[in-house]
């Protein structure tokens with residue numbers, strides 16, 4: 001795929017289409033661009049402005065081989081898999097980050113007095129994920145069934161664990177995963193071991209809510225994505241632990257279904273999926289037929305985030321996440337949702353500082369240094385993860 005320099009790049013609008021209708025002469029001689037080519041042209045125009053001199057290296061990384069992480073399934077007999085990963089010199093980056101945090105709280109070693117007062121790093125517990133070191137482009141073998149019949153690890157872009165870690169799930173929490181299919185983050189949420197058992201005695205307020213209520217609710221509007229999610233849960237989670245309520249509702253309606261209910265809500269929205277869009281022609285949101293859908297994405301994202309925050313109990317938290325670099329789909333969506341909640345619902349929400357994530361995970365991921373709200377993992381050749389944007393919002397009222 002070649003770069004879109006010169007007049008071609010200049011003629012492309014933010015929606016990824018030529019800004020001016022083509023003349024009849026041009027229409028018959030200009031090549032038709034594939035969706036992936038259109039995506040790249042769009043990004044060349046917009047991300048050059050957003051990221052300046054960082055864009056060329058991010059661009060080449062997006063077009064290069066993606067790096068994975070292996071999320072250890074401790075519901076399965078995982079010790080063999082872990083020994084194998086360690087033999088391959090893969091590194092467990094979540095524990096590494098925790099250790100860094102502790103060392104900084106105890107600068108002269110554990111015997112010395114801690115720095116005053118070492119704040120708890122708000123982060124979901126019990127997750128272990130292996131990646132190959134910086135610059136190592138090794139690949140993991142596909143997951144394998146252990147003696148218990150469950151797969152030993154789940155392969156995912158390691159940066160997609162960051163929104164789950166940032167959700168800071170705690171033991172006994174009721175959690176909603178609003179856009180959950182195909183289920184990598186739902187599995188990670190279960191692996192924290194924190195999601196509450198379904199209440200036996202709770203009085204369901206109404207029929208629909210009764211069907212939806214539970215410790216971990218995972219929802220996806222798409223029936224096929226919800227089926228894939230169920231399949232992932234069957235392959236990784238023992239039946240007696242799998243209490244996940246899987247639903248297939250329009251997440252935008254959640255504020256009406258269960259308001260002020262959940263301790264934690266993950267809002268991992270549909271977006272332009274930048275890496276997929278520049279590499280794959282199939283199911284590409286830059287197909288001409290999907291132009292309106294693409295243009296409506298920021299509005300859908302705001303509606304989903306507002307609904308997720310309405311479903312969060314006062315004092316609880318939601319994490320908004322995407323796999324796009326677009327500020328329009330990231331920070332602007334967060335800003336828009338905060339404003340709507342204040343003006344239309346008199347609900348006050350605080351965007352929380354996640355710069356500790358940038359600091360503690362700096363050995364594994366490359367972060368964009370200038371986000372006003374939330375954090376953004378930038379794909380770079382030495383750590384070709386992401387893009388992944390995540391932002392935690394706390395409901396104050």
Ligand SMILES: C[S@@+](CC[C@H](N)C(=O)[O-])C[C@H]1O[C@@H](n2cnc3c(N)ncnc32)[C@H](O)[C@@H]1O
Nearest residue numbers: 179180181182183184185221222250251268270
């Ligand atoms: C980025 S994907 C989620 C990935 C998932 N969290 C994971 O980690 O495997 C976004 C999902 O949102 C779903 N979606 C789109 N519109 C939705 C809506 N209005 N309500 C609920 N889900 C929606 C899509 O079907 C898609 O599966």
